[in-house]
Amino acid sequence: MSPRYSLEPVIQESTPSIIARKLRYAIAHGAVAPGSQLGEAELARELGVSRGPLREAMQRLTQEGLLISIRNRGLFVIEMTDAEIRDMYVLRTAVESAACKMLVGAGHVASGQDLLSKVAEMENAAVTGDHAAMSDADMAFHEHLVALSGSRSLVRIHTTLMIETRMCLAVLQYSHRVTDEWIEEHRGIAEAVRGGDGLLAQSRLNDHEDNALAQLTSAPASASIDSRRTRTRTRS
Amino acid sequence: MSPRYSLEPVIQESTPSIIARKLRYAIAHGAVAPGSQLGEAELARELGVSRGPLREAMQRLTQEGLLISIRNRGLFVIEMTDAEIRDMYVLRTAVESAACKMLVGAGHVASGQDLLSKVAEMENAAVTGDHAAMSDADMAFHEHLVALSGSRSLVRIHTTLMIETRMCLAVLQYSHRVTDEWIEEHRGIAEAVRGGDGLLAQSRLNDHEDNALAQLTSAPASASIDSRRTRTRTRS
DNA sequence: CTCGTTTTAATTGTCAACAATTCTAGCTCT
DNA sequence: AGAGCTAGAATTGTTGACAATTAAAACGAG
Numbered sequence: 001m002s003p004r005y006s007l008e009p010v011i012q013e014s015t016p017s018i019i020a021r022k023l024r025y026a027i028a029h030g031a032v033a034p035g036s037q038l039g040e041a042e043l044a045r046e047l048g049v050s051r052g053p054l055r056e057a058m059q060r061l062t063q064e065g066l067l068i069s070i071r072n073r074g075l076f077v078i079e080m081t082d083a084e085i086r087d088m089y090v091l092r093t094a095v096e097s098a099a100c101k102m103l104v105g106a107g108h109v110a111s112g113q114d115l116l117s118k119v120a121e122m123e124n125a126a127v128t129g130d131h132a133a134m135s136d137a138d139m140a141f142h143e144h145l146v147a148l149s150g151s152r153s154l155v156r157i158h159t160t161l162m163i164e165t166r167m168c169l170a171v172l173q174y175s176h177r178v179t180d181e182w183i184e185e186h187r188g189i190a191e192a193v194r195g196g197d198g199l200l201a202q203s204r205l206n207d208h209e210d211n212a213l214a215q216l217t218s219a220p221a222s223a224s225i226d227s228r229r230t231r232t233r234t235r236s
Numbered sequence: 237m238s239p240r241y242s243l244e245p246v247i248q249e250s251t252p253s254i255i256a257r258k259l260r261y262a263i264a265h266g267a268v269a270p271g272s273q274l275g276e277a278e279l280a281r282e283l284g285v286s287r288g289p290l291r292e293a294m295q296r297l298t299q300e301g302l303l304i305s306i307r308n309r310g311l312f313v314i315e316m317t318d319a320e321i322r323d324m325y326v327l328r329t330a331v332e333s334a335a336c337k338m339l340v341g342a343g344h345v346a347s348g349q350d351l352l353s354k355v356a357e358m359e360n361a362a363v364t365g366d367h368a369a370m371s372d373a374d375m376a377f378h379e380h381l382v383a384l385s386g387s388r389s390l391v392r393i394h395t396t397l398m399i400e401t402r403m404c405l406a407v408l409q410y411s412h413r414v415t416d417e418w419i420e421e422h423r424g425i426a427e428a429v430r431g432g433d434g435l436l437a438q439s440r441l442n443d444h445e446d447n448a449l450a451q452l453t454s455a456p457a458s459a460s461i462d463s464r465r466t467r468t469r470t471r472s
Numbered sequence: 473c474t475c476g477t478t479t480t481a482a483t484t485g486t487c488a489a490c491a492a493t494t495c496t497a498g499c500t501c502t
Numbered sequence: 503a504g505a506g507c508t509a510g511a512a513t514t515g516t517t518g519a520c521a522a523t524t525a526a527a528a529c530g531a532g
Contacts, residue, residue, distance in 0.1 A: 014307055014515080015515080015516080016295075016515095037483095039482090039483075039484095040483080040484070041482095041483080041484095049516085049517095050516060050517050050518075051484095051517085051518090052288070052291075052515080052516055052517065052518095053515080053516070053517095055292065055484095055485095056291065056292065056295050059252075059292050059295045059296060059299075060295060060299050063295075063296055063299040063300070064299070065392070069250075069484095071250055071484080071485085071523085071524090072483070072484055072485075072522080072523045072524050072525095073483075073484080073523095073524070073525080074483065074484070075484095084388075087387050087388055087389050088389055090334060090338065090387050090389060090390065091331075091334070091387070091389040091390055091393065093334070094330045094331060094333065094334035094390070095327075095330060097330065097334075098326060098327070098329070098330035098333075102326065151323050151326050151327070152320075152323055153323050153324055153326060153327035154326065154327055154330070156301075157327065157393060250485085251485080251486080252485095275512095275513075275514095276513080276514070277512095277513080277514095285486085285487095286486060286487050286488080287487085287488090287514095288485080288486055288487065288488095289485080289486070289487095291514095291515095307493085307494095307514080307515085308492080308493045308494055308495095308513070308514055308515075309493095309494070309495085309513075309514080310513065310514070311514095
């Protein structure tokens with residue numbers, strides 16, 4: 001990895017972008033609890049920037065749906081109810097299903113092989129018992145699936161959805177016994193893509209997302225999703 | 237005081253929201269040409285607000301994809317190429333198709349009737365030759381289709397997509413001969429929903445979007461892989 | 473002891489001024 | 503005359519301070 005050839009672009013990332021990226025990472029990995037308030041002054045002081053750029057970054061995250069803004073009250077990290085998680089998965093399934101449909105017909109064999117390599121990474125993570133790596137590989141598979149479609153629209157929407165997914169995953173723990181069938185589901189999708197059978201890939205994808213959703217919503221350990229102090233106002 | 241039974245919430249819309257809404261409307265209806273630059277100082281002076289709230293509004297539109305921001309250069313209204321329009325329709329079809337799938341099974345008869353009333357509005361607009369009303373009714377149909385699904389995620393994404401669609405429609409003019417078959421396509425979708433046949437509705441929706449896309453772009457739409465309704469897996 | 477009012481503190485919303493960067497035009501040198 | 507360089511103007515990026523609004527706590531009356 002010689003850094004000579006991959007020197008970073010000269011266009012410096014704008015300050016709001018940097019802030020937004022850091023906040024996204026913090027939210028996605030559970031560093032800030034869902035439902036907690038993000039004070040502008042506090043964050044600005046902590047990050048060493050002024051409130052102007054920080055407000056723009058917050059604006060982006062609000063637009064993406066990661067934060068909710070209550071006028072003259074403040075910004076809060078979203079608390080996703082089961083219904084909202086289900087709703088998110090509806091959109092996510094729609095996006096990934098559309099990606100599947102685009103994959104077949106244009107180099108689906110190479111795409112399938114590519115996805116199978118991601119499945120191999122998942123297996124490696126599974127045998128070592130590394131839950132974080134398992135989660136990363138899982139998300140990498142889905143991100144790669146959408147990226148292979150070549151659709152910028154789908155990728156953009158999907159990126160946001162994966163952040164929300166990660167946020168949900170950060171709360172609960174994996175159970176060991178589901179990883180095996182999970183891997184098999186991914187392999188099934190990848191093989192369907194390699195075989196060029198779009199409908200089969202879509203149906204398998206549907207089933208997979210349904211299973212993943214069931215893990216997130218009906219899991220007994222997911223009762224601690226909402227934060228300790230639940231002072232959320234339903235009426236805004 | 238006349239008694240109002242549906243008093244609207246007193247929450248006053250934030251200034252950036254108002255600005256964003258006005259700008260969206262202006263962009264969607266072609267009041268500002270695609271590719272033109274939007275100067276912050278000029279707009280702020282014109283709207284009678286400061287640059288702070290205006291920047292937040294611009295930030296939203298940039299996030300939505302209606303503007304592109306070039307650092308230290310300015311903000312410009314997007315110019316959508318044919319490829320980008322096609323890409324947008326991929327996402328739009330995915331969203332509306334997912335909405336269709338949700339419609340069947342839960343009061344699909346009422347939903348179908350509801351959609352058919354929208355088709356009737358299109359017919360009224362067609363006989364009077366009012367192209368603007370025709371366009372409005374067309375978009376109302378699709379917005380209603382997604383709204384009936386009850387999914388907030390789908391509605392949110394779709395709203396942005398319809399603005400971009402409107403922006404594209406503002407540029408070109410309608411040709412008379414396509415309106416009739418256009419109406420029939422909508423009616424077909426509505427009737428499929430009323431009949432509870434989700435797959436038929438999806439396939440008809442696919443075909444309809446392909447046709448609409450062909451009207452917008454000069455190049456032919458990318459090969460519609462599996463727009464046909466097929467229960468058996470096709471293997472070519 | 474409870475309900476209503478008032479005060480107070482903290483937060484966001486807004487604004488005007490300053491700094492940094494980029495494009496353009498004019499100039500000089502070859 | 504053409505290419506390269508330099509100075510100017512215009513724009514955005516950033517900052518700090520001030521105003522408006524809200525929620526909660528303290529207080530007093532019934």
